Amino acid sequence: GAVVSQHPSWVICKSGTSVKIECRSLDFQATTMFWYRQFPKQSLMLMATSNEGSKATYEQGVEKDKFLINHASLTLSTLTVTSAHPEDSSFYICSARVLQAAHPYEQYFGPGTRLTVT
């Protein structure tokens, strides 16, 4: 099946620094990737939709200048949290849409990145 990887799996950074999270589709090409954030005991919150070769589409309330998304190739999307603050501490998950999946528009998820800002 389709495999999505994320790196790093966890990261601790100081307030004011930037952190980059990578999301890769390992055995397929992903024209569309999604970035989610999940706070403890809450559901997934879509942050942005990333299309290869074009600008990401951000959801309402998500600061595009703070959460920089780059989808430069069909297998890699990156999320950079700039000038991180403690309130940015969360579980960040990427997913990729696989058009050839058994079910249309099914999303395969990466293992997630736990970000802690101190």
Next chain:
Amino acid sequence: GQNIDQPTEMTATEGAIVQINCTYQTSGFNGLFWYQQHAGEAPTFLSYNVLDGLEEKGRFSSFLSRSKGYSYLLLKELQMKDSASYLCAVMDSNYQLIWGAGTKLIIKP
């Protein structure tokens, strides 16, 4: 607005059967997904329903009634490893997934 409702938490006994309900109100409908998420891990796909009726896959079954805006996930022969959160998600008219808050399922021996 768009809304997905599912119980916050359920408890069941190992070997038993449990049904997790999901009701939805969305702008359009292009299918309903159920995902399983263990603590600290990413969601994994369980089922997809786009037509009314029951889809059975091993110990797990998923039911959909589009006229009632209702779905359920049925888990049989519960095992301790089934302890997880179960997320209901509906794909709306823009092919965007709308997520429920998830149901935490606790399995007791």
